[in-house]
Amino acid sequence: MYEYDIHKRFSEKNAKLYQYTLEDSLYKSNSVGVKVSRGDKAKGGRKLKGFYDELCRHIFDINLNLLEQIREFPITYSERSxxxxxxxxxxxxxxxxxxxxxxxxxxxxxxxDESQNEKQRRTIDFWCATEGNNGLDIWIESKHLWLNVGKRAKRAFDYHCTKRIRDAIAQVKDITQLKQAGRLENYNDFKLALFSINVFCMKTESPNMNELDSIPYEVAEMIQNVANEMGVSPQGVLCSALDLRPSMNTPKENIYHLYGKEYLPFVLLCGVVV
Incomplete structure (x- = not known):
């Protein structure tokens, strides 16, 4: 039976095929810190960052196991997958x-959007609460995006991705309205828009892969800018990166880059705290 051991998964031994990093330049724990849902005031922002980091490593671990064992990589398909x-x-x-x-x-x-106000019922993708007196309550809405980093690509989200970003942030904002209307418990909680992102390029359009180190930050900044354009000031943005560049030009390249004509330098999980 598979162990689901994130420490073993992202050990130095496996770094020759893939690596995990957390981009947190746009996240300041003190500015995100709030009174946690249960118990006395605490460094909520720091707790959330630790929770998010561990959550993303588990998501990547689960997906990598599926990829290695049965050639399926659901994180790259859609939010439902x-x-x-x-x-x-x-x-x-x-x-x-x-x-x-x-x-x-x-x-x-x-x-x-009047069409949203006509709805009788809606769902929120995930709710979770951590254990203990200083636990966290977290609401999550997820969406799937893609970004072309090929030589001739703009390295910017297209119209469809931008709309998905706006929709997810609007859905997360709805939670505040639902709480104020008494439809949800008025927890002092965190609301998170979570984006899975395929960073890809055609093999014939491959850039210098060493020049892509800043991609996790660039993506986090682009998503933050979309939020700002909506009049929303995120409390913080975190971007976890599964870096698949080390597996390129190795005997296992076709395992981690399963689309024959494309490279997948990164798979990202970008979280926006609203």
């Missing part, structure tokens, strides 16, 4: 996890 891995990863961290959390939103003025 990756939802099981997110639920599994959350359950590795806490027993308190609910997916597709249903909320009655009839009569709640959620946003300017």
């Amino acid at each position: 990756n939802s099981a891995a997110i639920a599994m990863a959350l359950s590795r961290l806490t027993p308190y996890v609910i997916s597709e959390y249903g909320v009655d939103c009839k009569g709640v003025d959620l946003r300017e």
Whole structure:
């Protein structure tokens, strides 16, 4: 049986094929720190960062095991394909996890989009709570994005990805309105828009891979800028990176870059705290 050991998975031994990093330049624990959901005031921002880091490592570990064993990589397909891995990863961290959390939103003025206000009920992708007196309550909405980093690509999100970013942030903002309307418990919680991102290029358009080191930061900044354009100031942005560049030009390249004509230098998990 597979161990799901994130320390073993991302050990120095495996670094020759892939590496894990956390980009946190746009996240300041003190500015994100709030009173946690239960118990006295605590460094909520620091706790959330630690939780997020561990969550992402578990999500990547689960996906890598599927890729290596059965040639499936759901994190690269869609948010629905990756939802099981997110639920599994959350359950590795806490027993308190609910997916597709249903909320009655009839009569709640959620946003300017009238079609949203006509809905009788909506769901939130995930809710979880960590254990202990200083536990965290976290709401999560997930979306899947893609970014072309080929030589002739703009290295910017297209219209469809930008819309997905805006939709996820708007959905996370709805949670505040639902709480104010009494449809959700008024926890002092965290609201997280979580984006899985394929960073890819055609092999015929491969850039100098050493010039892609800044991609996790660039992606985090692009998503933050979309939020700012919406009039939303994120409390912080974290970007976990599964760096698959080490596996290029090795005997195992075709395992980790499963689309024959493409390279997948990174798979990212970018979290926006709203």
